[in-house]
Amino acid sequence: MPELPEVEIVKRSLKNRINYKKIKKIIIKNRNLRFKVPQNFENILEGRVVIDILRFSKYIILSLDNSSFCLIHLGMSGTLHLINNKKQKKITNLSFYHSKTLPKKHNHIKIKFSNFMIVYNDPRRFGFFKVFKNKYELNKYFEKKGPEAISSQFNYKYIKNKLENKNKNIKNFLLDQNFVSGIGNIYSNEILFHCKINPLKLAKKINNKNIRNLSKYSKLVLNLAIKYGGSSIRDFKNTKGVSGSFQNEFKVYDREKKNCPRRNCRSKISKIFISNRSTFFCKSCQK
Ligand SMILES: [Zn+2]
Known part of the structure; x- marks a missing residue:
């Protein structure tokens, strides 16, 4: 997709x-x-x-x-x-x-x-x-869709306000297009790894530092993926016939049982299902 x-x-x-x-x-x-x-x-x-x-x-x-x-x-x-x-x-x-x-x-x-x-x-x-x-x-x-993840409206104030008192896990939150537009399954895994947030963590328990990180890394990961021409999960090509290569930059997505890419972390990447979507994360560094 x-x-x-x-x-x-x-x-x-x-x-x-x-x-x-x-x-x-x-x-x-x-x-x-x-x-x-x-x-x-x-x-x-x-x-x-x-x-x-x-x-x-x-x-x-x-x-x-x-x-x-x-x-x-x-x-x-x-x-x-x-x-x-x-x-x-x-x-x-x-x-x-x-x-x-x-x-x-x-x-x-x-x-x-x-x-x-x-x-x-x-x-x-x-x-x-x-x-x-x-x-x-x-x-x-x-009008009912949330702001784009790469827009300035997806900021600390907006996220803090939306996550407050919510019992939904953060991964499902990121996939909810009424909260934020444009984050799908692949990139939600990647963003949460960069933020060091466990995908099962409840929205209301995300601290202020991590709220800032969610805004920051959503932009960083998506913009970097655009720079790499997208991800070629199957055979994605642009009009010049050039494949996207961001799949080579994945930190956790589709990397089950591989070493966590974070320095000084010796854990392996885990795979679980959240709302039937494959979810990849490191149990040690994503808390
Ligand atoms: Zn790790």
């Missing part, structure tokens, strides 16, 4: 290729994604020029020249593929996410530009597309 850093890389790749380009045609093969693709989708998008590509949390937002917006969420297994018209039958490695070639099945939506197209592929169909007629509708959609 792509998380904030991978979606940011997809956004940047898209921006390089489709900004200021005109959408010629939309072809929908299957409307039944997580939410049904709206009937007016083609009407709103065809003939429009993309004037910016934004991102909030794990949502990609195409800003169009008639002040409407198209929202794309990749869900669990959604991928965007860029196919040049001339090379349509050839193998292309311009996929944005974990596939070297355009898969044969599950190509649900095609967005055609003048000499290339973007194909949305999604075997599990947890991804979705939405359209908003204006900025007001778009903002309304996001």
Whole structure:
């Protein structure tokens, strides 16, 4: 599942290729994604020029020249593929996410530009597309979501206020998008390791120093992952066909029974499940 850093890389790749380009045609093969693709989708998008590509949390937002917006969420297994018209039958490695070639099945939506197209592929169909007629509708959609983990609003004061008297464990707190947007399972494990906080610790028991650390390391870990081009759990690539490499920087994620990377710590990384999500941490240095 792509998380904030991978979606940011997809956004940047898209921006390089489709900004200021005109959408010629939309072809929908299957409307039944997580939410049904709206009937007016083609009407709103065809003939429009993309004037910016934004991102909030794990949502990609195409800003169009008639002040409407198209929202794309990749869900669990959604991928965007860029196919040049001339090379349509050839193998292309311009996929944005974990596939070297355009898969044969599950190509649900095609967005055609003048000499290339973007194909949305999604075997599990947890991804979705939405359209908003204006900025007001778009903002309304996001109004209940927590601030982005990499934004200045995710600060000491905000976190302290939210964690107070809460009996929920801190890992579930970090994964709750109404508290903070854009932290998924992989990065929540990494952030808690950097903060030296046990993932099972109750929110109300997090001390002030650790509240500061949560704000600091959320930004640090996510920004570093973006710098490394995201994590290639499967085969994540940007438009140039370059894989993200942050998986080589993981301290705890997917490192069960390996040595704790912290100097002077001789423990091994443990794996447990919290709300069915695999959780990796060091019992000795995360208290
Ligand atoms: Zn340790």
